[in-house]
Amino acid sequence: MTQMPLVEALLSRRRDHSFHVPGHKNGALLPAGTEGIFETVMQIDKTEITGLDDLHDATGVIREAEILLSRLYKSRNSRFLIGGSTSGILAAVLSSVSRGETVLVQRNCHQSVFHALELAGAEAVLIEPDKEARTGAALGIPAGALETALAKVPEAVAVMITNPSYEGYAQQLHAHAALCQKYGALFIVDEAHGAHFLPGAEHPFFESAVEQGADLVIQSAHKMLPALTMGAWIHICSSRVDESALNRMLQMIQSSSPSYPIMASLDAARAFLADVKEWDKIAAAAHAFCRQAGAPLLPVQLGQWRLDPLKAVFAASDQTSTFAMERRLEAANAFAELRTPELLVLTLPLHAGLIQRMIEKLPVLSEGPLDASVFQHAEPEIRLRRPALLQEEMGKLVVESCPIYEASGKISAADLIPYPPGVPLLIRGEQITDQHIEKLLQLREAGIRIKGDEEHFRVFTTEKRKG
Numbered sequence: 001m002t003q004m005p006l007v008e009a010l011l012s013r014r015r016d017h018s019f020h021v022p023g024h025k026n027g028a029l030l031p032a033g034t035e036g037i038f039e040t041v042m043q044i045d046k047t048e049i050t051g052l053d054d055l056h057d058a059t060g061v062i063r064e065a066e067i068l069l070s071r072l073y074k075s076r077n078s079r080f081l082i083g084g085s086t087s088g089i090l091a092a093v094l095s096s097v098s099r100g101e102t103v104l105v106q107r108n109c110h111q112s113v114f115h116a117l118e119l120a121g122a123e124a125v126l127i128e129p130d131k132e133a134r135t136g137a138a139l140g141i142p143a144g145a146l147e148t149a150l151a152k153v154p155e156a157v158a159v160m161i162t163n164p165s166y167e168g169y170a171q172q173l174h175a176h177a178a179l180c181q182k183y184g185a186l187f188i189v190d191e192a193h194g195a196h197f198l199p200g201a202e203h204p205f206f207e208s209a210v211e212q213g214a215d216l217v218i219q220s221a222h223k224m225l226p227a228l229t230m231g232a233w234i235h236i237c238s239s240r241v242d243e244s245a246l247n248r249m250l251q252m253i254q255s256s257s258p259s260y261p262i263m264a265s266l267d268a269a270r271a272f273l274a275d276v277k278e279w280d281k282i283a284a285a286a287h288a289f290c291r292q293a294g295a296p297l298l299p300v301q302l303g304q305w306r307l308d309p310l311k312a313v314f315a316a317s318d319q320t321s322t323f324a325m326e327r328r329l330e331a332a333n334a335f336a337e338l339r340t341p342e343l344l345v346l347t348l349p350l351h352a353g354l355i356q357r358m359i360e361k362l363p364v365l366s367e368g369p370l371d372a373s374v375f376q377h378a379e380p381e382i383r384l385r386r387p388a389l390l391q392e393e394m395g396k397l398v399v400e401s402c403p404i405y406e407a408s409g410k411i412s413a414a415d416l417i418p419y420p421p422g423v424p425l426l427i428r429g430e431q432i433t434d435q436h437i438e439k440l441l442q443l444r445e446a447g448i449r450i451k452g453d454e455e456h457f458r459v460f461t462t463e464k465r466k467g
């Protein structure tokens, strides 16, 4: 069996007498009605006792597990995260960007990127990604567009991009990395959905950005690997990263009582991934799954972007809406990763046999495929945007409520975040347009959950706050 130093250390401690936190005492003390649910995991839910190391100052079994992780991805160093990619993104940005500095940010980044910039007091210049025209599925930023952005915003100290997109499209990033080096910007890649991307991976799977010249890469192990929710890791890939600043931020952002079950699941997920051999079989099973659904599928290749085989991405057609497809799925007691008015995204496991079994459970979702030519690669009309207000200015202005139909042209004081995918529709400091309002109404109509959505918009006035 592949080595799992942290899992092994925890197993050897399962029957110890606990005179320490947590209060369940290895699962001996349980709230009534929960017997049989938590005991197994509570046996390894420990704290920093002798032999179990300390995530925030790892020198023992946690460090050994992180070294094995780093070897697998060929990083300079890798660290476990117990607060999801969210904690890695916050720490990456806060440790590399100072107040008032500028970061080039892919517009469809996850909310945590915008939160990180707000906490850092840093300014975002937004780069709009290429999309699939019919469904709006995000692709990414071509290297040429990044070069233009870097030339126009030479003060950018970092570039933050998402690859793959939530919908599963990814591209090669060697050229992007070389450009960031040329312009002296740190290249941070949110690879949250790509923990199964390994160095040297061959078609149809992808190579991780770790091997393509990124400085920092963050992956949610829990999304695509068999790890517990919130289990993630960050790869430090170059000497340009200030590791001591990063460690300091990780300590500030993450709990001082890191979850051992989450860390153990990271150790085990790394071992699992190291043992995956039948990549072609997995891709073939995923392909069969997609065809079985009978619904219009987004193309596996659009321009330089390829779709992750483990993302089954179905489009609405004239015959069937995504809502109807979701209803058919849920009637079979099956649940999707994401539904938008245009797309239904199902995430498949990294295991051919399991995908085969899922095929048996999958109902027909739609009346039939669409002609692939209806899907087109589209470039944005406007590629680069600066938010209408700087972070510093926003803190000084009075905020008021504004009826939605009067909000166009005003500046949003709130983030509006459809969830999933957690990509903001509107960012604090961004000017509200008719398109934002139209999209918001469409999402509401389609029953999509939107964080920050209130009856009225919250907008900045020109009036200064007192004090």
Ligand SMILES: Cc1ncc(COP(=O)(O)O)c(C=O)c1O
Binding pocket: 083, 084, 085, 086, 087, 109, 110, 112, 162, 165, 166, 190, 192, 193, 220, 230, 232, 421, 422
């Ligand atoms: C692209 C992207 N980045 C980052 C995150 C945050 O990941 P986590 O849930 O592991 O904190 C998500 C979560 O959905 C995401 O989709």
